[in-house]
Amino acid sequence: ETGVTQTPRHLVMGMTNKKSLKCEQHLGHNAMYWYKQSAKKPLELMFVYNFKEQTENNSVPSRFSPECPNSSHLFLHLHTLQPEDSALYLCASSQDLVDLNTGELFFGEGSRLTVL
């Protein structure tokens, strides 16, 4: 248990569906992240939020829409996805943005997404 909870753990959706992934951290951290992990590929940073403000959008297609209502919650809204979007989506948090020598990320267990 890392203090970062992701739901759902597994999600199967059609290309025309709309769904959301949820992430909640109980660590009092200020920064939250979405990463995409595809098989045999490096983790791809998608979005970064610091104090609820988006600080990074790593050229992510608009069919992925993040939302950060407060420092403890992060959502990833999914709409008209493609089969190649199937992956493990990992949420992470850190005390502050990762620019410190003591910075480390705390990850959730991930949401396994399958797009049919």
Place this chain on the structure above:
Amino acid sequence: SQQGEEDPQALSIQEGENATMNCSYKTSINNLQWYRQNSGRGLVHLILIRSNEREKHSGRLRVTLDTSKKSSSLLITASRAADTASYFCATDAGDYKLSFGAGTTVTVRA
């Protein structure tokens, strides 16, 4: 963008043996971190080494950093079945984000 790149991609060893994996990166860094991921789970932080450090230990883990070669190594001594996992290096280049490699998959045979 990818910064760290682990080598080898996969490693299979006998229980009790040591496992060594390497990470190479491209640009100057503030620090380098290693993470472990059990199958289908999230990543767990193992150890962080700063750019002005050359070696660091944590239990059965030993990490080295050679900034002149832009490389790091992770050594797991006296491996156990529970060490079976994927291991990732992540670099902080001072741009407020960690960049991860594709990982080394380690299998420890009983």
